[in-house]
Amino acid sequence: MIPECNIPLASPQDFSVDYDVKWCPGCGGHAVLSSIKKTLPELGIPKEKFVFVSGIGCSSRFPYYINTYGFHSLHGRGAAIASGIKVSNPDLSVWLATGDGDSMAIGGNHFIHILRRNIDVNIILFNNKIYGLTKGQYSPTTPAGSITKTSPDGTIENPFLPGELAMGSNATFFARVIDTDPKMMKEVFIKAAQHKGTSLVEVLQNCVIFNNKVHEDITGKEVRDENQLYLEHGKPMLFGKNKEKGIVRAGSKFIVGEIGKNGVSLADVLVHDAHNLEGTRHYQLSRMTLPDYPVALGVIRQCETDVYETLLEKQIVAAKARSSVKCVNDLLMSGNTFKIN
Amino acid sequence: MAKVKQIIELDDVVVKFAGDSGDGMQLSGSQFSDTSAFVGNDLSTFPDYPSEIRAPQGTIAGVSGFQVHIGHKEVQTPGDLADVLVAMNPAALKANLRWTKPGATIIIDIDNFDSNHYKKAGYTEDPLQDGSLEGFNLVKAPISTLTRSTVAEFGLDNRTAEKTRNQFVAGVLYWLFNRDMKIGENFISERFKKHPEYIQPNIAVLRAGYNFAETVEAMAVKFQVNPALKGKGLFRNITGNQATAWGLLAASERSGRKLFLGSYPITPATEILQELSVMKHLDCITFQAEDEIAGICSAIGASFTGKLGATSTSGPGLALKGEAIGLAVITELPLVIVNVQRGGPSTGLPTKTEQSDLMQALFGRNGESPVAVLAASTPANCFYYAYMSAKLAIEHMTPVILLTDGYLANGSELWPIPKVEDLDPIEPPLVQDNDMEYKPYKRDIESLARQWALPGQEGLRHRVGGLEKEDVTGIVSHDPGNHELMVRNRAEKIERISNYIPKQEIMGNKASDLLVIGWGGTYGALYTAVKELQEEGYSISLAQFTYINPLPKNTKEVMENHKKRIVCELNMGQFATYLRSKIPQFDYLQFNKIQGLPFMISELKTKFKEILEEI
Ligand SMILES: Cc1ncc(C[n+]2csc(CCOP(=O)(O)OP(=O)(O)O)c2C)c(N)n1
Numbered sequence: 001m002i003p004e005c006n007i008p009l010a011s012p013q014d015f016s017v018d019y020d021v022k023w024c025p026g027c028g029g030h031a032v033l034s035s036i037k038k039t040l041p042e043l044g045i046p047k048e049k050f051v052f053v054s055g056i057g058c059s060s061r062f063p064y065y066i067n068t069y070g071f072h073s074l075h076g077r078g079a080a081i082a083s084g085i086k087v088s089n090p091d092l093s094v095w096l097a098t099g100d101g102d103s104m105a106i107g108g109n110h111f112i113h114i115l116r117r118n119i120d121v122n123i124i125l126f127n128n129k130i131y132g133l134t135k136g137q138y139s140p141t142t143p144a145g146s147i148t149k150t151s152p153d154g155t156i157e158n159p160f161l162p163g164e165l166a167m168g169s170n171a172t173f174f175a176r177v178i179d180t181d182p183k184m185m186k187e188v189f190i191k192a193a194q195h196k197g198t199s200l201v202e203v204l205q206n207c208v209i210f211n212n213k214v215h216e217d218i219t220g221k222e223v224r225d226e227n228q229l230y231l232e233h234g235k236p237m238l239f240g241k242n243k244e245k246g247i248v249r250a251g252s253k254f255i256v257g258e259i260g261k262n263g264v265s266l267a268d269v270l271v272h273d274a275h276n277l278e279g280t281r282h283y284q285l286s287r288m289t290l291p292d293y294p295v296a297l298g299v300i301r302q303c304e305t306d307v308y309e310t311l312l313e314k315q316i317v318a319a320k321a322r323s324s325v326k327c328v329n330d331l332l333m334s335g336n337t338f339k340i341n
Numbered sequence: 342m343a344k345v346k347q348i349i350e351l352d353d354v355v356v357k358f359a360g361d362s363g364d365g366m367q368l369s370g371s372q373f374s375d376t377s378a379f380v381g382n383d384l385s386t387f388p389d390y391p392s393e394i395r396a397p398q399g400t401i402a403g404v405s406g407f408q409v410h411i412g413h414k415e416v417q418t419p420g421d422l423a424d425v426l427v428a429m430n431p432a433a434l435k436a437n438l439r440w441t442k443p444g445a446t447i448i449i450d451i452d453n454f455d456s457n458h459y460k461k462a463g464y465t466e467d468p469l470q471d472g473s474l475e476g477f478n479l480v481k482a483p484i485s486t487l488t489r490s491t492v493a494e495f496g497l498d499n500r501t502a503e504k505t506r507n508q509f510v511a512g513v514l515y516w517l518f519n520r521d522m523k524i525g526e527n528f529i530s531e532r533f534k535k536h537p538e539y540i541q542p543n544i545a546v547l548r549a550g551y552n553f554a555e556t557v558e559a560m561a562v563k564f565q566v567n568p569a570l571k572g573k574g575l576f577r578n579i580t581g582n583q584a585t586a587w588g589l590l591a592a593s594e595r596s597g598r599k600l601f602l603g604s605y606p607i608t609p610a611t612e613i614l615q616e617l618s619v620m621k622h623l624d625c626i627t628f629q630a631e632d633e634i635a636g637i638c639s640a641i642g643a644s645f646t647g648k649l650g651a652t653s654t655s656g657p658g659l660a661l662k663g664e665a666i667g668l669a670v671i672t673e674l675p676l677v678i679v680n681v682q683r684g685g686p687s688t689g690l691p692t693k694t695e696q697s698d699l700m701q702a703l704f705g706r707n708g709e710s711p712v713a714v715l716a717a718s719t720p721a722n723c724f725y726y727a728y729m730s731a732k733l734a735i736e737h738m739t740p741v742i743l744l745t746d747g748y749l750a751n752g753s754e755l756w757p758i759p760k761v762e763d764l765d766p767i768e769p770p771l772v773q774d775n776d777m778e779y780k781p782y783k784r785d786i787e788s789l790a791r792q793w794a795l796p797g798q799e800g801l802r803h804r805v806g807g808l809e810k811e812d813v814t815g816i817v818s819h820d821p822g823n824h825e826l827m828v829r830n831r832a833e834k835i836e837r838i839s840n841y842i843p844k845q846e847i848m849g850n851k852a853s854d855l856l857v858i859g860w861g862g863t864y865g866a867l868y869t870a871v872k873e874l875q876e877e878g879y880s881i882s883l884a885q886f887t888y889i890n891p892l893p894k895n896t897k898e899v900m901e902n903h904k905k906r907i908v909c910e911l912n913m914g915q916f917a918t919y920l921r922s923k924i925p926q927f928d929y930l931q932f933n934k935i936q937g938l939p940f941m942i943s944e945l946k947t948k949f950k951e952i953l954e955e956i
Pocket residue numbers: 056057058059060075098099100101102103126128130131132133134139
């Protein structure tokens with residue numbers, strides 16, 4: 001949520017720190033950082049009102065690399081710290097930088113609960129499908145069968161799709177972006193910031209060192225038109241080099257249809273409704289994976305509903321109006337007291 | 342009407358109410374304590390309930406009790422043994438008989454003493470016939486039948502009717518202790534304010550109990566406990582958990598920092614969360630987190646924004662919070678961690694008291710991770726120590742662990758109501774906007790506390806976090822020399838708190854044959870035992886510690902000049918071990934009890950006499 005005010009515009013440079021950013025050269029993190037620095041000045045929020053919180057991991061070093069108030073916390077616990085910050089001071093614009101290990105493994109509990117409570121925090125989930133900082137062990141989003149430092153024979157675990165977990169937690173905002181598309185990132189980050197309630201943006205991020213090109217089948221130049229579906233609210237869900245393919249309905253399911261083939265016309269292509277509180281379609285969209293489907297990108301779900309801090313504020317106002325106890329001295333004297341002479 | 346043969350004036354009386362969990366004995370107990378407070382008795386109470394919500398009816402496991410100690414003289418504990426026992430069924434009798442004084446008055450609900458009931462309680466023979474009650478003054482009251490016939494006219498359903506039996510018990514005690522029935526009636530009216538239909542039936546049952554006592558021959562003795570000599574003024578009866586919650590509120594008001602409690606329910610700490618959740622009108626936010634870790638982390642987040650962040654828990658929860666306490670240590674943010682100790686390890690004895698988290702509080706974290714540790718010593722002074730924990734946390738920018746225990750948390754005592762303005766002021770080390778001198782880890786030269794710059798403040802943007810930071814600037818640093826400096830700074834900052842806390846007091850002579858050393862919640866029992874021995878002419882003194890880390894500056898002097906020292910605690914000797922490392926010049930004897938029960942005054946006296954007689 002964006003507080004209204006008239007302030008001198010900040011520039012991306014205002015958010016630079018005067019020491020080195022220590023991610024590996026070529027790490028997807030750099031592109032995200034640069035998009036965020038371009039996003040913040042456009043939000044109309046004074047620069048001292050931004051707080052970046054994180055857990056532990058390469059991606060969680062984020063707060064050190066941006067000149068705002070920052071809190072680099074504990075592995076997996078950033079969501080809980082951010083919750084405390086936002087609930088304590090709803091006037092702040094609170095952002096959480098987290099990794100797939102940080103949020104999907106050790107911090108899974110806090111991740112689902114911040115979404116369930118709908119606290120107005122903007123979460124950027126750097127999904128590189130690997131543990132970067134600890135040098136290459138598989139994570140809860142690593143594709144089944146992957147060979148990593150701790151799965152020499154291939155993982156035998158089913159991965160999470162962060163979107164699925166988010167939908168299961170009743171998230172009110174879920175978007176997916178890729179680290180190689182700065183325009184898409186900035187557009188989506190702005191929408192995430194504007195959303196009232198928890199916003200989750202999954203960034204498909206490349207780790208050049210331990211999981212290079214893990215997203216290549218989505219992000220690669222040759223395949224991206226065929227494999228990416230960029231969603232916009234109110235627009236038909238079209239993709240392909242010439243937008244010749246689209247998502248159409250087949251019973252209760254979605255399938256990919258090609259316009260002009262098998263009787264599919266443009267009118268059959270479903271229009272994206274990100275605002276529908278009933279989330280079945282958003283769930284289906286977030287689950288679409290290659291090769292049967294393109295991967296949905298952009299804002300998949302954005303629904304306005306009650307926000308934790310607002311409900312809390314209402315209760316506080318009501319409690320104050322209701323109670324005759326105005327200070328601790330009143331409290332000490334309330335109820336049964338005994339006078340001894 | 343029976344003639345009262347005798348009115349016995351007593352200095353103090355211990356009454357124990359015992360029955361099934363559903364019998365409402367906690368209510369009878371608190372009603373009796375409130376009534377005693379009204380007439381000016383000093384008092385101390387302790388509930389004793391099973392960890393199951395409704396253990397099988399009529400069994401020992403299901404017995405729930407409430408002990409009240411009232412006095413004309415000063416009362417410091419709920420008492421070792423009962424002078425009056427109310428036993429609603431054979432199980433309640435069986436579980437409590439060994440905690441009852443020879444010759445005590447025992448009031449039983451005779452309706453529940455058939456063979457069915459006594460077998461359930463594990464008796465093979467009728468306890469009323471087997472001679473085990475010989476020497477007691479047994480009052481067989483048909484509590485269930487008389488209650489039922491009394492409420493018949495009100496048309497209550499059976500369950501509700503049954504529930505009024507505790508008022509029959511209360512009525513009997515009002516007569517026995519010569520209490521004004523008006524007080525009881527007012528209590529009922531207040532209690533059922535939201536269910537006015539229950540007021541009349543309960544009052545009727547209360548009177549029925551009173552009348553019963555007045556008419557039966559067995560109740561030919563009445564007790565009289567005169568008002569206490571305790572100072573004048575306004576008092577209230579308060580439990581340790583309530584006092585803890587209110588102490589935090591007072592600190593919040595005094596410091597101008599709104600209170601944020603991030604917590605997760607756990608016995609016996611839950612009431613702190615519950616109590617604060619109804620304090621929104623005092624700007625208190627409670628956040629019932631998904632687990633203990635999120636509880637403390639949300640509180641740390643709140644502290645970062647300038648709130649008084651606090652979290653409440655018990656042993657297993659403290660274990661979960663360890664990593665986050667370390668984060669508060671390295672980020673140097675104020676935070677109060679209340680740990681209400683219970684029997685461990687693991688789930689241990691959830692509803693029973695123990696002092697076995699001391700080492701965990703002092704050392705249970707990775708790295709060099711010093712925090713201040715305080716321990717409250719009576720139910721009411723939980724208020725003061727919660728306040729002081731918050732004051733030290735804020736002024737010294739550090740997490741503070743406040744140790745209480747199940748005994749203090751659930752116990753209550755009469756407390757002279759303080760005024761918030763009389764408490765020591767709290768001065769948060771805040772920074773002005775755009776202060777050009779501000780550096781995240783610049784320290785106050787005396788306390789070594791860093792300053793508290795809050796997100797949203799202009800010109801103070803900075804970052805904190807779990808990675809080691811460069812001295813003064815707060816930039817991430819792995820420099821070896823800097824790390825050592827920062828470790829030493831953090832330790833020294835805690836050590837210097839000893840310049841801001843009171844000196845350790847001694848009850849008794851500074852030179853004695855035996856110095857009794859205790860800490861925290863054992864105060865009442867140790868104080869009473871030592872006082873009684875002093876009155877008997879023994880050379881014995883008491884030092885009860887409430888500031889554990891750092892220890893008060895005069896701790897070494899306190900230990901000097903005694904022939905022997907004995908450390909008494911409800912664990913295997915954790916404070917004794919700590920003292921041996923901090924003040925190694927002296928020998929420390931130990932007296933330890935690890936039964937989930939508080940010390941009894943009698944066992945302490947026996948132990949101390951044994952030592953004193955050897956000297
Ligand atoms: C309590 C705890 N357990 C384990 C670690 C070690 N650890 C640090 S980062 C990390 C995984 C990071 O993976 P991810 O969240 O995906 O972030 P990335 O480094 O890939 O950005 C682990 C296991 C830790 N710091 N703390």
